[in-house]
Amino acid sequence: MKTVATRTAALVAALLAWAAFTAVNARVGFVNPVLLPTPAEVGRVTLDLLRSGELARHFFTSLVRIAEGFGLAALAALGLGLLVSLCVPLRLMVEPVIEFVRPIPPLAFLPMFLVWFGLGEASKVAFIGYTTFFPMFIAVAASVLRVDVVLLRAAASLGASRADLVRRVILPAALPGIIVALRLGIGLALFVIVGAEFMGADAGLGNLIMEGRVFFNPAQIVMGALVLGLLGSLINTLLLAAERRLLGARVAS
Amino acid sequence: MMAGPKIQIQGVARSFDVSGRSMPALAEVDLDVAEREFVCLLGPSGCGKSTLLNIVAGFLAPSSGTVRVDGHAVNGPAPERGVVFQEYALFPWLTVTGNVEFGPTLRGRPAAERRQTVARYLDLVGLRAHAEKYPAQLSGGMKQRVAIARALANDPAIILMDEPFGALDAQTRETLQDELSRIQRVEHKTILFVTHSIREAVYLADRVVVMTSVPGRIKQIFPIKLPEVRDRFAPGFTQYESDITRVVKEEVAKVHE
Amino acid sequence: MASFVSNVSTLVESGLRGPALGRRRTFTLRIGAILFFLALWSLLSGLVVALHLFNPIFLPGPWLVIGALTEMAAKGQLWIHVAATLQRVAIGFGTGAALGVALGLAAGYLAPVRNVVEPLVEMLRPIPPLAMLPMFIVWVGIGEASKIGFITYATFFPIFLTTVTGVRQIDPLLLRAARSLGARGLPLFTRVILPAALPDILTGLRLGVALAFFVIVISEFIGAEHGLGYLINDGRNFFLVPQMLGAAIVLGLLGWIGSALVRSLGRRYARGQQTA
Numbered sequence: 114m115k116t117v118a119t120r121t122a123a124l125v126a127a128l129l130a131w132a133a134f135t136a137v138n139a140r141v142g143f144v145n146p147v148l149l150p151t152p153a154e155v156g157r158v159t160l161d162l163l164r165s166g167e168l169a170r171h172f173f174t175s176l177v178r179i180a181e182g183f184g185l186a187a188l189a190a191l192g193l194g195l196l197v198s199l200c201v202p203l204r205l206m207v208e209p210v211i212e213f214v215r216p217i218p219p220l221a222f223l224p225m226f227l228v229w230f231g232l233g234e235a236s237k238v239a240f241i242g243y244t245t246f247f248p249m250f251i252a253v254a255a256s257v258l259r260v261d262v263v264l265l266r267a268a269a270s271l272g273a274s275r276a277d278l279v280r281r282v283i284l285p286a287a288l289p290g291i292i293v294a295l296r297l298g299i300g301l302a303l304f305v306i307v308g309a310e311f312m313g314a315d316a317g318l319g320n321l322i323m324e325g326r327v328f329f330n331p332a333q334i335v336m337g338a339l340v341l342g343l344l345g346s347l348i349n350t351l352l353l354a355a356e357r358r359l360l361g362a363r364v365a366s
Numbered sequence: 367m368m369a370g371p372k373i374q375i376q377g378v379a380r381s382f383d384v385s386g387r388s389m390p391a392l393a394e395v396d397l398d399v400a401e402r403e404f405v406c407l408l409g410p411s412g413c414g415k416s417t418l419l420n421i422v423a424g425f426l427a428p429s430s431g432t433v434r435v436d437g438h439a440v441n442g443p444a445p446e447r448g449v450v451f452q453e454y455a456l457f458p459w460l461t462v463t464g465n466v467e468f469g470p471t472l473r474g475r476p477a478a479e480r481r482q483t484v485a486r487y488l489d490l491v492g493l494r495a496h497a498e499k500y501p502a503q504l505s506g507g508m509k510q511r512v513a514i515a516r517a518l519a520n521d522p523a524i525i526l527m528d529e530p531f532g533a534l535d536a537q538t539r540e541t542l543q544d545e546l547s548r549i550q551r552v553e554h555k556t557i558l559f560v561t562h563s564i565r566e567a568v569y570l571a572d573r574v575v576v577m578t579s580v581p582g583r584i585k586q587i588f589p590i591k592l593p594e595v596r597d598r599f600a601p602g603f604t605q606y607e608s609d610i611t612r613v614v615k616e617e618v619a620k621v622h623e
Numbered sequence: 624m625a626s627f628v629s630n631v632s633t634l635v636e637s638g639l640r641g642p643a644l645g646r647r648r649t650f651t652l653r654i655g656a657i658l659f660f661l662a663l664w665s666l667l668s669g670l671v672v673a674l675h676l677f678n679p680i681f682l683p684g685p686w687l688v689i690g691a692l693t694e695m696a697a698k699g700q701l702w703i704h705v706a707a708t709l710q711r712v713a714i715g716f717g718t719g720a721a722l723g724v725a726l727g728l729a730a731g732y733l734a735p736v737r738n739v740v741e742p743l744v745e746m747l748r749p750i751p752p753l754a755m756l757p758m759f760i761v762w763v764g765i766g767e768a769s770k771i772g773f774i775t776y777a778t779f780f781p782i783f784l785t786t787v788t789g790v791r792q793i794d795p796l797l798l799r800a801a802r803s804l805g806a807r808g809l810p811l812f813t814r815v816i817l818p819a820a821l822p823d824i825l826t827g828l829r830l831g832v833a834l835a836f837f838v839i840v841i842s843e844f845i846g847a848e849h850g851l852g853y854l855i856n857d858g859r860n861f862f863l864v865p866q867m868l869g870a871a872i873v874l875g876l877l878g879w880i881g882s883a884l885v886r887s888l889g890r891r892y893a894r895g896q897q898t899a
Contacts, residue, residue, distance in 0.1 A: 120745060127746035148762055199628045201641035205649075209656040216882075217875030220840045221852070224859045225867055229681055262638035266425050267455035269635045271469040271520050272445035278634060281472075285459040307753040308841045312856075319754075326757035334758050342750035349749075363458045363502060386645060425635045442632055 150332035158332045174316040182241025194253030219244035232313035245298040256290020371398035377431035390581035404557045406571035414582030448522035452529040454509040456501040469520030487515040507538035527559045691865035707849035715774025716835040727786025752777035765846030778831040789823030825889040836878035
């Protein structure tokens, strides 16, 4: 259904629609043409920022923040997720607390992180870490807990010790779920980085977008949004490819 | 040679806690299985035959009674008791080879020896050509053959099989019964086999143990005096089938009351 | 391997979840865990004070948070902010849901609609909705309209997409059967298509509610004078951490209630159907 060809065709169609709509508006003026930037205008802003090196600077700032925050959270989620799933009393203690914290939107804690860590890099990285940790932790634990008991039985009757069970059955069996958890985390990181950079940041794509608002430059806003979308698509594609390589053989051909 | 029975099931019973109440699945069962014997546990659904097998395998502890193997009490799973499951339980992240050599790998056998073992047992089940495939690429019958090879490769004295052919179509099922019969003539393991197919039981077993409906107890034991290679249409065979069917039907009627 | 990891017997008997506990034991365990958590929190904030680790303002104990909340509730302030947030969420989500379901049903059922709408959705989908918030502010200014418009935009996508999926996944056999029983046009729609797509639509609605509460906060950080998000951000100025934490907890509670409402809707109208 959603082949690469169909999707590209859809995107091209969307681009054309956008160009057409904004061109008509520029002529007729339903809305102040500044508010509806044409693709050409967006392109121009992009080139300007690329040439000055600004775009690269903001892009990599955001990327580094995501990488650091997500990286820390992923390690913690893997370690603690495994630990909690292997120790029943610990899990029973931790579960209710997670249930309590989970419904609170992570962005509600953003000001808290600014208070705790100030306006610098640390607060952004810590916030991304916090936001991505809980969902990944929950997903990792869930995929470990889901390991079919019949696989454990099979291994045990082949002579597996407890260590064998963990290393040779539980971990490989949970791996697909763990990878899904990581994908979830990175998706979430991309989702909130913008928000985190709206406030108290002097660099980053989110900051770039906010600047577009402050200096009344909607073309910059659109550019920032599109770059983010592109980054997200890129990361997603890479992850899906990696996932297919790691797990490809397992799925029915 | 062998002094006592290989498996001794003495007074084994098991109840399960279902929302606060204790539901008996297995009432007192006493059974001895001799070495190299092929015993089938037969009975209506839910009669506890799988529970009994799980207890012998060491996956569940009995509520009362003991199971002894070679005189030693069973208190957990062990490689001496290999298991073949109805759901195959193959490790999806390993190839056929990886699965079959799982037991020897755990025991740290050297690679050359493992290769030989895998080759021998894949030949035995006729899957040598599929050695590098993953379980997802195999049919149900092939998966079960890999599962059997995997259990055998660990050289257990006992094999426990829980309705291993239940998920397969009739044709594949009969083929695998033939294969199992042939393998047993070569390997001579002690086998405890759970099924609800009377035909299957008469085809494979030295003795057929018919169990009552829940809570399961031994209703009657039928020694099967037929040649090693059996003909499903011989009069002797069908006689056993009808005798056992009559006994089983009494129990099935009770389940539907 | 440490001894707290389940042993082989437990693992082979009941898997990694361990044996099922009775309902009463699970309940007492849950309460115990929460109380333990509160106790730990109190202990930590107490230690901060006792050992002069850092300014205790950064880690107020749970009693301070509860105190701040009850004070605001008593003075009536809390309700004003809750109402402001709820109003924005309700209108934004309502509009987004209405548009999402309506357009989704149309796009799911009618190919021409789909061909027009899908390209736009495809282009906008990878962009995090938050990135569009400044755009809304530029378009309609800093007031209520931009916040509500933004929530509408954010909630539209998951609801639209799940609705389309809901319609597209209907077994054609079902439609054939219905038509052969004489169903046409509107009755076919209301009696077959809508109910069949309902579980997916409800999933979308649940996602939409969660998303609405997720993004409302940030839109209330900028240019707002009321709302829970405003309370949280405003607390920054005077380090009113108990207020910040309290408002966050209330927000979480509201979000949870919202999801629970949609779920109960699902139980009433999509009973027996497979809900994602």
